Amino acid sequence: MASEDVLNEIRSRCNIVDIVSNYVSLKKTGKNWMGRCPFHEERTPSFTVNQEKQLFHCFGCGEGGDLFSFLMKIEKRTFPEAVKLLADSLNIRLDETKGDKYDLLYTLNERAAKFYNKLLFEKEGSHGLAYLLERGIKRETIEEFRLGYASAGFEALKTLLRKDFSEKELFLAGLLRQGSKGMFDWVQNRIIFPIADRYGKITGFGARALDEAMPKYINTKETPIYNKSRVLYGLNKASETIREKREVILVEGYIDVIMSHQYGFKNVVATCGTALTESHTSLIRGVDSVILAFDQDIAGKHATERSINILAKEGKNIYVLLFKKKDIAELLKDEGEDGFKKAYLEKREFLEFSLDIATSKDKKDGLAYLLPIIKQIEEPIKRQSFIKDASEKMNIDEGIIISSIKGIGPGFSDHLSSRERGHLSAEKQLLKLMLEDEEICLWLTKEIDQSLFSNPLSKEVFLSLKEALYSEGVFGVDRLAGKVTEPARKLISALITETTIPGDKYQMAEECIRTMKKTFLKDKRALLQKEINQRQKNGEDVREQLRCYQQLEMEVRL
Numbered sequence: 001m002a003s004e005d006v007l008n009e010i011r012s013r014c015n016i017v018d019i020v021s022n023y024v025s026l027k028k029t030g031k032n033w034m035g036r037c038p039f040h041e042e043r044t045p046s047f048t049v050n051q052e053k054q055l056f057h058c059f060g061c062g063e064g065g066d067l068f069s070f071l072m073k074i075e076k077r078t079f080p081e082a083v084k085l086l087a088d089s090l091n092i093r094l095d096e097t098k099g100d101k102y103d104l105l106y107t108l109n110e111r112a113a114k115f116y117n118k119l120l121f122e123k124e125g126s127h128g129l130a131y132l133l134e135r136g137i138k139r140e141t142i143e144e145f146r147l148g149y150a151s152a153g154f155e156a157l158k159t160l161l162r163k164d165f166s167e168k169e170l171f172l173a174g175l176l177r178q179g180s181k182g183m184f185d186w187v188q189n190r191i192i193f194p195i196a197d198r199y200g201k202i203t204g205f206g207a208r209a210l211d212e213a214m215p216k217y218i219n220t221k222e223t224p225i226y227n228k229s230r231v232l233y234g235l236n237k238a239s240e241t242i243r244e245k246r247e248v249i250l251v252e253g254y255i256d257v258i259m260s261h262q263y264g265f266k267n268v269v270a271t272c273g274t275a276l277t278e279s280h281t282s283l284i285r286g287v288d289s290v291i292l293a294f295d296q297d298i299a300g301k302h303a304t305e306r307s308i309n310i311l312a313k314e315g316k317n318i319y320v321l322l323f324k325k326k327d328i329a330e331l332l333k334d335e336g337e338d339g340f341k342k343a344y345l346e347k348r349e350f351l352e353f354s355l356d357i358a359t360s361k362d363k364k365d366g367l368a369y370l371l372p373i374i375k376q377i378e379e380p381i382k383r384q385s386f387i388k389d390a391s392e393k394m395n396i397d398e399g400i401i402i403s404s405i406k407g408i409g410p411g412f413s414d415h416l417s418s419r420e421r422g423h424l425s426a427e428k429q430l431l432k433l434m435l436e437d438e439e440i441c442l443w444l445t446k447e448i449d450q451s452l453f454s455n456p457l458s459k460e461v462f463l464s465l466k467e468a469l470y471s472e473g474v475f476g477v478d479r480l481a482g483k484v485t486e487p488a489r490k491l492i493s494a495l496i497t498e499t500t501i502p503g504d505k506y507q508m509a510e511e512c513i514r515t516m517k518k519t520f521l522k523d524k525r526a527l528l529q530k531e532i533n534q535r536q537k538n539g540e541d542v543r544e545q546l547r548c549y550q551q552l553e554m555e556v557r558l
Ligand SMILES: [Zn+2]
Pocket: 037, 038, 039, 040, 047, 058, 059, 060, 061, 062, 063
């Protein structure tokens, strides 16, 4: 337990306004700082921080306390864990008699990172180093980001760490894999990117293949300290600048982040090999503006579209960077700081960008794409002028757009077709059954996979149930509430309060799964149909596709 001296030292060196600003966009009003409460949903700010007293309070939900209680609540930590987070970030040494329960994992990751980094500068890692230098990364940047190299052998890391740790511990940290002849290093012959949390502690690793190994990029498996939808690469380095500028630039890859920082753009972070989720946005809630600078290919464009949909709900100013290179790393390597600055100055407001996307689709799809975005525009004048623009560019009557907006109600089932809604209710029903009954929950987490859920919120709830059951061995809705995003929490409470339909629970669950599987197959079939049409148009052979189609057709009917 930390002594009163340590607590006092932390208090004297930390400013609660700075800490809270990592999570909440604060504006100074008189003596206090105000913002929208991170602990309950609100439109008008009632969350205040008092710098003089170093306390926060929310007039909306009554939450309040000092900086330790703020961190405990927002990072879901115990008191000693919150103290440790702050102490570590200030390099204050704590009496280590009672570390937090994740210490072992952090220690292992730290040791592994050191080993990988050392190897990069030895003969064995020389082609890894050459690769990084070739991409334009300087030696000092390599050191700053602690990049490393994983040996081409299968037991280098294992041999080193086995002296101090058991194989089981290394396996839990994701650093070893289980093979038929025993455990071996999780990756071979790859560049290693240590991934740190906001406070600089290494939670996991990303690894890029240096040979033909697939996939090109992989991450360590999820562990109690590493969840890839809850980490932004580079946040430990970017956090301060993001807070000062109230602006974050999101890029796609590790090297994009590293190069940006090397060239002095310090508010750049990346999602680690995954799409932006609502959990990610909770890490950057303190900003006013988000700039999307993803890869300039089709996949990057889709990622941009999806991210806009998520971010627009948060009421951020969203911009998109467009440039004539593959990605930000290449832009910086070829054109340096100036290339980045030029792209930044020419950034497009997301509404303009969305309109371009919509006009590139056919009218019906284009309108369907725009409706939820229009709904998010709060200012009436801005909304009206956007509708006018959309109407002109897409050649659709303004009246039609307006009546389409009225047709979609608020809430969970926004802009979904009726078929999707049917699917959603099966998903919801299934989650409800899981939330109500531990046995069903256990059975289903083994029986089905998250890919069956089409709605991201449902998927999140499913995964958190699974996580709670397996990593903590406890079942309880109350334990879940603190571990999911706000929208997921709302879904959970909505599901619990809904009336339970009487009947055989197992039978109902099976019915739901059947419906969900069918939708899954139907979606797959629709995709295949598109591909067949396209290939036929191009005069290509479609026999293989038709075979698959028939197979799917049969499965759908089963
Ligand atoms: Zn509140």
